Amino acid sequence: MFASTASDYKLRRFADGVRLRAVRMVAPHGFGYLGQVLSSAELLATLYGNAYRPERDQLVCSPGHYIIGVFAAAAEAGLLEEEALSSYGFDDSPLEAIGTERSPAVDLTCGSLGVGLSGGAGFALSNRLKGDDDARVFVIASDGEMEEGQTWEAALFAAHHRLGRLIVLLDANDSQVDGPVSSITTLEPIAAKWEAFGWDAYDVDGHDVDALSLALDAAVASSRPSVIIARTSTRQGLEALPLNADGHFIKLPPMLARDAIAELEARLA
Template identity: 75%
Template sequence: MTPSLTGSAELRRFADAMRLRAVRMVAPHGFGYLGQVLSSAEAVATLYRTCYRPETDQIVCSPGHYIIAAFAAAAETGQLDETLLSTYGHEDSALEAIGTERSPAVDLTCGSLGTGLSGAVGFALSNRLRGDDEARVFVIVSDGELEEGQLWEAALFAGHHRLDRLVVVLDANDSQVDGPVSSITTIEPMAAKWESFGWDAYDVDGHDVDALSEALASALQTDRPSVVIARTSTTRGLSVLPADADGHFIKLPAALAHEAVAELEARGA
């Protein structure tokens, strides 16, 4: 399956369709990792619809709880049986709430935060050593993972070896379990840090599909590894959420889930 170039309206629809699928996955539990989809929806939608070729490329979901976004996107593109989404987070389901080595729809997902880039670097280096100059490696990373030393070791290695077919999509939503990332550790200036490690960095509004499309297109043309820093919000796209909603792990009682579904369906998701 080769993704077709698509317009901004379709990318926004795709993002909202991911949100709707995520709401329905989380609703039976009354809480879950919905904020991660709300923040990353436009970035993941743009990646899946304009760049990622599942028969050729590899995709890594570094933060295991973001696997819900990968499941939603894969179902939307026909890479995952959408009927399986109703089993998300249930006992013995292959669609676990936090990704594992058996998670479908991705080449690798990680439970321990900060480790996914290492795996992605391994894929990119392996592809080069095998003479595969077609495959690209995309890795979804969260800004909280920038607190992990292993991530920067992998970034340093990738920059040194100029792994130019490696692209990080960084969901910078300033959210982690302990509170805002910026209140825990200073990770700014993010772009400058990646650039100092030998990467090209594109810092954009993560809910602007045109900016994301342009950044990803540029990332695929450079001769160095690239990172697209997507500035996002964990409550984006759902106005019905309470103002104090905990974006890391959103509570979604039945009445609120019904309102969320109605809002997204009314918007054409």
């Protein structure tokens, strides 16, 4: 865990550490939700390095399959035992491939897409009613979830109640199981939609830790709920991936896993 605001160099190394852990978690199965980690690694690094205080704040992982990124980031930050990661995705493991109510290192994770923001708004309102003006609520979300009506109901609720301690980290990687999100539903202009609902919106390069840090600082300081729209790629940070890799559910045969691990280990050496 970083003792204070982390440098860009530390954040980039943290992000690659998250990628390496995720590759190792997926490798025994030969496939998995690796693309979601590749796209959100810098977002997670900036969150854990510059804002998230596990003893004070609440963390929501709305898309349940993104929990692999939370597990990897929590281990990288020293909040989850290293040995636990090796059990990821196996029968009877608490580190399931899709998050559940028993998932560690997170306050809420959701199997159904679009539910997490409602939970985050509930946490934020509860904190206010308890007189806790310091606690922040961070909701990890995906652009595909913006196709869900419940997301926008929760956004309206949060803006109406001016839940300024609520921050959405939106991984806009344009990827979902049916193909590119943009080919399924027109979401743009994403920032303008959130702003129209009464939110502060920060639209940034999701692999630029400096831009993410500035956006996160502004969101934390705001009196309104905020969303950081991180434009990302499910291939980021792993050149070993073949060009035709399915970003939503990546196949990782043994040779590719070895190449991916070697690439990341070399970068972190």
